[in-house]
Amino acid sequence: MSEPLSRWRELRDLAAARLASRLEHDDAPLAELRELQERLSMLDATVADQMARAHRHRGMSVWPVLLVATVLLVAATVPVRSVPLSLEVRASAITFGLADESTLASQSVDGELRIDGFTSLESADAALVAAAAQERADRIAIRAAETRLRSLALPAGTQLTIRGRLDTTELQVESVRSPVVAEVEVRGHTTLRMGDGVPTPARAFPHGEWLRLNVGDAAHPERVPPPMLVSLSRGNDSAPQFSGLRPATLRFAERREGAGAVAIVDSSIAGGTLTLPATSDQVTLSAGDWLEFDGLVVERCEVVAGVPMMLKLSGSARSARLRVGEFERSLKPSILEYVSRHHLVSLLWGSAAVLWGALAWIRRQFAGAPL
Amino acid sequence: LLFASATCGAQAFECAPLKPSTSRAPAYRPVPDQARCEGFFDRRVSQPFIELVSLTRGPWPAAGDATLSALEIHADTRSQIRLVVQPQRSGPFYRVDAALLGQQVLLWDPTPMLGATGLRLSDLGFLALTGSTPLPGVVPVALTASGRQARRADAVVRVSVPVTSVAWRAYRLGAEAAWTEAPNSQLFAWQRITLPIDLPPDGKELRVDVQAVAASDGRALPMLRLAIVGPNVGTP
Numbered sequence: 001m002s003e004p005l006s007r008w009r010e011l012r013d014l015a016a017a018r019l020a021s022r023l024e025h026d027d028a029p030l031a032e033l034r035e036l037q038e039r040l041s042m043l044d045a046t047v048a049d050q051m052a053r054a055h056r057h058r059g060m061s062v063w064p065v066l067l068v069a070t071v072l073l074v075a076a077t078v079p080v081r082s083v084p085l086s087l088e089v090r091a092s093a094i095t096f097g098l099a100d101e102s103t104l105a106s107q108s109v110d111g112e113l114r115i116d117g118f119t120s121l122e123s124a125d126a127a128l129v130a131a132a133a134q135e136r137a138d139r140i141a142i143r144a145a146e147t148r149l150r151s152l153a154l155p156a157g158t159q160l161t162i163r164g165r166l167d168t169t170e171l172q173v174e175s176v177r178s179p180v181v182a183e184v185e186v187r188g189h190t191t192l193r194m195g196d197g198v199p200t201p202a203r204a205f206p207h208g209e210w211l212r213l214n215v216g217d218a219a220h221p222e223r224v225p226p227p228m229l230v231s232l233s234r235g236n237d238s239a240p241q242f243s244g245l246r247p248a249t250l251r252f253a254e255r256r257e258g259a260g261a262v263a264i265v266d267s268s269i270a271g272g273t274l275t276l277p278a279t280s281d282q283v284t285l286s287a288g289d290w291l292e293f294d295g296l297v298v299e300r301c302e303v304v305a306g307v308p309m310m311l312k313l314s315g316s317a318r319s320a321r322l323r324v325g326e327f328e329r330s331l332k333p334s335i336l337e338y339v340s341r342h343h344l345v346s347l348l349w350g351s352a353a354v355l356w357g358a359l360a361w362i363r364r365q366f367a368g369a370p371l
Numbered sequence: 372l373l374f375a376s377a378t379c380g381a382q383a384f385e386c387a388p389l390k391p392s393t394s395r396a397p398a399y400r401p402v403p404d405q406a407r408c409e410g411f412f413d414r415r416v417s418q419p420f421i422e423l424v425s426l427t428r429g430p431w432p433a434a435g436d437a438t439l440s441a442l443e444i445h446a447d448t449r450s451q452i453r454l455v456v457q458p459q460r461s462g463p464f465y466r467v468d469a470a471l472l473g474q475q476v477l478l479w480d481p482t483p484m485l486g487a488t489g490l491r492l493s494d495l496g497f498l499a500l501t502g503s504t505p506l507p508g509v510v511p512v513a514l515t516a517s518g519r520q521a522r523r524a525d526a527v528v529r530v531s532v533p534v535t536s537v538a539w540r541a542y543r544l545g546a547e548a549a550w551t552e553a554p555n556s557q558l559f560a561w562q563r564i565t566l567p568i569d570l571p572p573d574g575k576e577l578r579v580d581v582q583a584v585a586a587s588d589g590r591a592l593p594m595l596r597l598a599i600v601g602p603n604v605g606t607p
Binding site: 105106122124125126129146148150181185187206207208210212218 | 418505538540542544545546547548550578580582590591593594596
């Protein structure tokens with residue numbers, strides 16, 4: 001590129017020198033001087049043109065560098081859309097945001113089963129239905145030789161909070177749609193307490209009886225039902241297990257005693273580990289850390305509601321945030337971090353670099369030849 | 372409502388959420404050009420349970436009828452139903468799902484199923500399920516013309532674990548519901564028992580509960596609860 005330019009410069013310098021030397025002689029014909037001057041100005045124009053072209057070439061070689069820099073900058077700042085994760089956490093309370101309709105599977109209750117917040121009670125036993133209607137009960141405590149929470153049907157858009165206490169497991173259900181339905185089965189000697197009333201005399205159900213507790217009206221699914229609280233007593237060595245939940249969001253918070261008789265909301269996490277296979281990061285969670293997941297797609301989710309509760313979850317999240325003290329950070333890796341961990345992607349980067357080099361070389365070859 | 376059910380019928384029929392068998396043929400899959408899925412599937416068993424495998428009314432076609440090429444299956448109801456045909460025995464895991472319009476006759480050829488499974492016709496269970504009511508709604512299936520008027524239905528249930536007794540009751544909500552202990556109801560796992568249920572003459576819904584006590588720990592299995600849907604369900 002520079003060789004033709006320097007040759008043109010030499011020619012131009014020669015022409016300038018010749019014009020100057022001829023000008024010194026008085027006898028030089030005017031026509032010759034004019035021709036020399038013309039020639040010099042043409043050479044000047046050519047040199048200027050060549051220099052402009054060289055500048056343009058230099059500008060073009062800057063473009064790819066700029067492009068790569070921009071791509072790297074964007075990749076380093078934009079996080080990946082969804083981060084795969086696997087979580088094992090111990091907590092005293094876990095709130096699951098359930099985007100789809102879900103049903104909690106059958107749980108045996110070792111002791112008392114309390115359900116608070118129902119709006120209607122159905123049963124094949126007319127006396128039970130009448131007692132609930134008379135008391136206008138929204139609360140029932142059941143103690144039977146055999147008690148089973150047969151199912152708990154939750155509409156789409158329910159917030160389910162599971163709290164593990166020493167002797168009970170609490171399920172708090174807050175739904176935006178109706179109805180929430182709890183199916184209960186009892187067998188043997190049974191005592192029931194409806195509302196604030198006195199316990200009913202013990203009944204014997206030798207073959208068993210079912211109760212269906214509805215929260216909200218099935219005829220008006222758009223109405224927000226009152227919150228429901230289900231409390232299951234548990235024996236010393238048994239802990240209810242919930243599997244098959246498909247939460248879209250996860251929160252770990254609970255109310256604690258605060259100053260001035262007003263409870264404060266605090267993190268419920270006792271400890272655990274969060275593994276992010278995308279970047280092979282492992283985050284150790286300590287008591288009091290705040291952890292939030294949104295846009296979860298769950299492959300596996302198992303809860304053992306003992307003390308503390310254990311949650312094992314794997315899947316991916318659109319948003320994962322961890323706050324330790326005052327420091328909050330997103331656990332989602334940037335695209336750059338993500339691709340830098342993947343060999344397949346590094347292979348692509350490598351081949352792209354080689355390709356770019358080859359193209360640059362070919363272009364230089366063509367640029368060197370006269371047009 | 373009529374319009375809605377007609378639209379449902381026009382849409383593609385959905386197979387049951389089963390895992391098609393990988394080891395036996397024919398595997399469970401949709402039958403081309405028909406509202407029906409049929410074949411072998413794989414099964415996993417978790418908690419103990421009681422299940423309904425058949426609910427029919429009236430006599431069955433003569434067992435020795437070799438010329439039988441198509442069963443006339445009929446369910447007397449106003450709703451759109453799903454017919455399920457499966458073995459009453461614990462195996463093999465072969466199943467047919469078909470769309471059936473209430474009060475119409477579905478012709479179904481049992482020969483492929485009997486040939487593939489080695490079962491007899493009397494080993495098959497027939498269920499006509501409706502999606503309505505909070506409970507599984509079941510319509511008694513008639514397999515012969517005379518069965519359509521029968522006043523009694525035969526419910527075949529089976530248990531997934533050994534049980535010491537089976538009891539059942541048929542009732543209307545708000546009325547007296549007395550349990551009947553089924554005779555000879557000490558059952559092995561997957562053994563079946565037939566419960567005779569009198570269908571109400573008014574053709575309205577009848578609730579049925581079936582209860583069984585596990586032999587291992589003396590605790591009751593989760594109840595089997597269903598609603599038998601008659602031709603007048605949904606009318607005042």
